[in-house]
Amino acid sequence: MRDLAAGFGYLLKGQRWVARHGRQYGFGLLPGLITLVLYLAALIALAAWGADFVGWATPFADDWSSPWLGLFRGFLTAVLFALSLLLAVLTFTAVTLLIGQPFYDSLSETVDRDVSPDSTAPESQQPLWRDLWISARDSLRILVRALIWAVLLFALGFVPFVGQTVVPVIGFFVTGFFLAEELAAVALQRRDVQLRERLALLRSRKTLVWGFGTPLGLAFLVPFVAVFLMPGAVAGATLMARDLLGEPIEEGGHREDADPAGAGPHETGAGPLN
Structure with missing residues (x-):
């Protein structure tokens, strides 16, 4: 329970940090807005032409009598849209992080400097294109894992009682774990922690990760x-x-604000993280 509360505490501390660093928050919004527009356009297109796609994909049902044809294709259309929504939730973070890699790397680095006792932060030794490639590759691997879980949980959803009670709860914890992994990867990739090591690190303290990612x-x-x-x-x-790696966290920040490159006026005595 202590780790669960600590994970939720880091989620709140992160929101408080950006609330005190308005410039970083403003730049951090841009990738999410771009991704949101792209996803909304895709979902609107699916809503408009999803039924046509299902009809094209099920020609064997053309000769079915009413009402079975309508019920069958209506069910498939609803399932397609539901799976698309689930996929959107699972991939939104990955796509946003990929689009906003320079923004979020800068933000994460600034947080590291702000809470580090010596005001330093690990820096990536890779060129930007290499960081983008590693991020995209690892996100795809995580997406495959998440989709396997999604298909499994979808199938279990048809089990009476369990599918309506236990399965949704498991689904939220699974989603929370993968969300936390994608977000922590921004800081861990700068430290050259590879995907397999990241997953092992997060699994070693699952309750901390769930406390952060599930809410x-x-x-x-x-x-x-x-x-x-x-x-x-x-x-x-x-x-x-930083907690997972055993790195110290100074509870009082060094900066009140900073520019996107991590350089800016230093002000001691910024409000405590908690």
Whole structure:
């Protein structure tokens, strides 16, 4: 329970950090807004032409009598849209992080400097294109794992009682774990922690990760909320990553604000993280 509360605490501390660093928050919103527009366009297109796609994909049902044809294709259309929504929730963070890699790297690095006792932060030794490639590759690997879980949980959803009670709860914890991994990867990739090592690190303290990622996953189900929480989620995940690696966290920040490159006026005595 202590780790669960600590994970949730890092989520809140991240939101407080960006609330005190308005410039970082403003830049951190841009990738989420871009991703939101792209996803909304895709979902609107699916709503408009999803039924046509299902009809094209099921020509064998053309000769079925009413009402079975309508019920069958209506069910498939609903399933297609539901799976698309689930996929959107699972991939929103990954796509936003990929689009906003330079923004979030800068934000995470600034958080590291702000809470580090010596005001330093690990820096990536890779060129930007290499960081983008590693991020995209690792996100795809995480997406495959998440999709396997999604298909399994979808199938278990048809089991009476269990599918309506236990399975949704498991689904939220699974989603929370993968969300936390994607967000913590921003800080851990700068430290050259590879995907397999990251997963082992997060599994070693699952309750901490669930405390951070599960409430965030629930919040992301509310339309548009993900866009506004993303900058703080990256900040909070950076704090959580430091905890996972045993790095010290200074409870009082060094900066009141900073520019996107991490350089800016220093002010001691910024409010405490908690």
